Amino acid sequence: MASSTILSRKIITPSPPTPSSHRHCNLSFRDQTANTLYLPIAALYSKPENHTITQISNILENSLSKILYFYYPFGGRIKDNKYVDCNDIGAEYFNVHINCQMSEILSNPYNDAIEIVFPQNMAWGNSLSEERSSLLVVQLSHFDCGGVGISICLSHKVADGYSAFKFLGDWISMARDDHKLNFQPSPQFDGALFLPPIDNPPPMPNVVPDPQQCVSRMYNLSSSTLSKLKDSIVSTNPQIQNPSRIEVAMALIHKCGVDVSMSKSGVFRPTMLYQVMNLRPPIPLNTMGNATCLFSTIAMSIDKTTLPSYVGELQKAKQQLRHKLKQMDTNQLASHAIEKLKEIVNIANEDVFDIYFCTSLCTFGSHKIDFGWGSPLRVTQVKHPTKNKFMFLDDPSGEGINVLITLTEADMLLFQNNKELLEFASPVVQSLE
Template identity: 90%
Template sequence: MASSTILSRKFIKPSPPTPSSHRHYNLSFRDQTANNLYLPIAALYSKPENHTITQISNILENSLSKILFFYYPFGGRIKDNKYVDCNDIGAEYFNVHINCQMSEILSNPYNDAIEIVFPQNLAWGNSLSEERSSLLVVQLSHFDCGGVGISICLSHKVADGYSGCKFLSDWVSMARDDHKLNFQLSCQFDGASFFPPIDNPPPMPNVVPDPERCVSRMYNLSSSTLLKLKDIVVSTNPQIQNPSRIEVATALFHKCGVDVSMAKSGVFRRTVLFHVMNLRPPIPFNTIGNATCYFSTRAMSIDKTTLPNYVGELQKAKQQIRYELKDMNTKELALHAIEKIKEIVNIAKDDCFDMYFCTSLCTFGSRKIDFGWGSPLRVTHVKDPMKNKFIFMDDPSGEGINVLITLTEADMLLFESNKELLEFASPVVQSLE
């Protein structure tokens, strides 16, 4: 079994230091209501031909210090769930050796093996303790074969998925010394102007790991498969216009989840699928922080569990939420967000529903993480602490989709043998041999 040895641990501070005028950063309402989990993403690379581990670490440390000047809240500490003290304590940085071949990780049928490249006991925690209060934690991992892994864990209190990918993209550009990017204009910490903070924000439901053991697997939907799914949906229901690849992929995995539930219980259970929508636009693309909202789709009877119906309901829900949000002022946006949080809490208490959550990082650039030694062999996340979670990412081609699925161990055994799943999706397993 693979094990890791920490070779060094340090804090990387912003350089130059954060100006005194920027030392106090107010959290937005959406930041305040975000849970305390970390957003974990990792990229794995084959053995770099022209860089030693020492050179790689130097590049990462120097560029991280420079980019933190522009992303200065990430090097600070949260105070009272109200603001970030941008005190330049810095990001936590680990240099770790992993005593196995990278192929053992990449060829493992379950994505859980990737956890070795993340700082231990961090990505799954639900609180920012005094001991572990860093908002950004980075780990450089090197394997016996010479392969390299780079992982970041960014507190959800200061970033959503879009912000995390934007930070990673800017860091990569800084590491490659890409002067074409105007870093001064690339990010703005102005979320509080769109979601003004409040004194007593409603808490999100506590993220308590499921009592049943959860596992994760990654599946790929190729561009040709996505086109086939779109054709099936449109030919069955011509009223559906231009379904997106995320819509048809979401419909497929939701339907497979319902199939698993019916296989276990023998009866149909109502389902609700919560989606995360990026609010950029209308909020500017360079706004860093949490700028998302939730909406949901439901299947209340078995006759609604078809791919065209799922896609149709998803399109209706997206149109409705956009209509609701388009003319809202900041106060109304906050009230809308509160109601959606209450909806999640109430449904979580209702045992009559099977709940699913999905979020997409597609088009955010997470597959292009080339610090200067080539493109990654795989980009992925750790499994979610909660079951029934789907995370969508661009595959290496940029046209297909990789989907990271977290289910209970018992459900995964049924899910991975689902005929409809196997018709359209392929497990992501690769070897360096």
């Protein structure tokens, strides 16, 4: 069984120091209402040919210090859920040895094995605390085979998925451009201008791990498979125009979840899927922090869960939200977001619907996390502490989709044998042998 040994732990501070004019960074209302979990992202690489571990660590440390000057809130601390004190306390950086072959991680049928490359006793499932108040934690992992893992845990209070990958992309550019010294990223921490903070934000419900054991698996839908799904859906319902790869993938995975529910109970339960929408644009693309809102789709009968029907509902829900957003001022947007959060809590308590949550990180460049020693073999996250979560990422080609699915252990046993799933998707399992 794989175990890890911490070789070193450092605090990386911004260089040069953050100017006093940037010391105080207000949170937006979306930051205020964001949960206190961490966003965990890991990239795994085969053994670098032209870099030693010492060289890799030096590159990461030096470039992280430089990029934190531009992403100065990530080296600060949250104060009273109102602002970030950009005090240059810094980010945590771990250098860790993993005493196993990377193939043991990549060939494991469950994605849960990836947890070994994240800081232990911390990260993705815990809230900010006095003991662990760092907003950014990085770990460099190296395996017995020479393979390398790089993981980050970034507080959801200061970043959404878009911001996390923008930070990663700029950090990579800084690392690769280190000798030229002409790279100037331009993130803006001005979300409070577009989504003004509120005096009494509603308390976010604590994310309590499900009492049932959850597990995660990753499945791939290739570009050719997605094209076949699109063609099939459009031929069945010509009213559906240009379905996106995310829409068809989401419809398939959600339908397979419904199949699991029916196979357990023998009856159809109404189902609701919440999806995260990025608000950039209309908010500027370089605005960091949380700039998202939720929308939902409901299927009250089984005929509404067919792929054409569900894709149509997804498109309709997105169009309706975009139309509403154009008519909302910032106060109305805040009210809308808060009502959605309350709605989730109320619906969960009523236990009428099977509830699923979906986030897409596609097009954010997850397949391009190349610090200078090649493209990653796999980019992934850890499982969410609660069930029925679907996370979509670009696959290594950039054309297909990898979807990370977190379900209860019992549901996963049924899900992974679903015939429709296996017709269009394949488990992401690979070996370095």
